[in-house]
Amino acid sequence: AGVSSFGISGTNGHLILEEAPAPDPAPAEPGDPTEPSEAAVDDGRWPWMLSAKSRGAVGEQAARLAAAVRSADARALDVAHSLVTTRVAMDHRAVVGRSSTAVVQGAVEAEGRTVFVFPGQ
Secondary structure (H helix, E strand, C coil), X not given: CEEEEECCCCCEEEEECCCCXXXXXXXXXXXXXXXXXXXXHCCCCCCEEEEECCHHHHHHHHHHHHHHHHHXXXXXXXXXXXXXXXXXXXXXXXXXXXXXXXXXXXXXXXXXXXXXXXXXX
16 A cells, blocks of 8 residues: 655655565574574665656666666665665655565566555645
8 A cells, every 4th residue: 555645845755555574483593683684684675765857767767777686696785775875866766665586577667657646635
């Protein structure tokens, strides 16, 4: 489900809600609970933030990103971190909230359409 908020002061926000994944079974041997496992840190479900000067440029950046992750061995967490910390936030933005596997397989290349937007005002 998508939840949008269109503020009076011009602040807009949008959230995509989904069911939480099922918890993993407990490990056979207990480890140090303060150290997360590598799998827990990089499960491929990190949001990838994109921004550009125009709507079309955001789509072009998404296509370049999809091509880049297909040809490189990049972890989803590393890509997410780099996109947030090394890119300038511009006027037009998008978030890819799928796993890196979905991007590599081309599952996020379809043209998206708005199903329903209710501003609640």
